[in-house]
Amino acid sequence: MNSPGPVERQGANCPAASTNIRPWQIARAFFFPGWPGIVVYRNTNQLNDVDAAYIAGLIDGEGTVTLTRKHRNENRQLAVTVSNTDSDLLEYLLDTVGAGKITGKRTARTHHTPSFTYALYNRQALSLLQQVTPFLRTYKAERASRIHLRNPPAKPRGFRK
Secondary structure, eight states: OOOOOOOOOTTTTSGGGGSSOOHHHHHHHHHOTTOTTOOOOOOOOOOOHHHHHHHHHHHHHHEEEEEEOSSTTSOOEEEEEEEESOHHHHHHHHHHHOOOEEEEEOOSSTTSOOEEEEEEEHHHHHHHHHHHGGGOOSHHHHHHHHHHHHSOOOOOTTOOO
C-alpha cells in the first residue's frame, strides 16, 4: 500500500511558518506598529550624492547633531534633527531618507508661525550621518566624524573575537 504523501501545511509559503511567530502576532504588528513584541526597524534609504549634499545643507543650516536624553535616567542617544516652518520641506526629507518622524512644535504666542521638527535617532541617525558627512561644512562635520569613531559598525550577534 502506498502511504499518503506528506500533508502540506496551510501557510507553508509564509516566512513566519518556520518560526515561532504566530499569524495573529504578524497581524497585530501590522495594524498596531508600536505594539510590543515584534520590532521592525526602518532602515534609511541609500542616498545619491545630490540628495546627500542637499540634506547635509539642511542639517548645516537648520539642523542639529547631538546626543540627547528623553528622560532623566536614560542613556544618551544620537539625534539628528531639522526644524523649519515649511512642513513640505520636512516631508521631502522624510520621504527621501525613508525613516524618522515629523512633530509639531508648540508656539509660544499666537502671532508666531507654526514650526515643525524632523527627528531621527540612534541607528537611523548614524546611517544618515555616514551618508552625508562628506558634504557637511560646519562644526557639525567634526561632530559627525567623532560619532563615527566612537560607533564602529556593529558585529553580528554571537560573533566572538
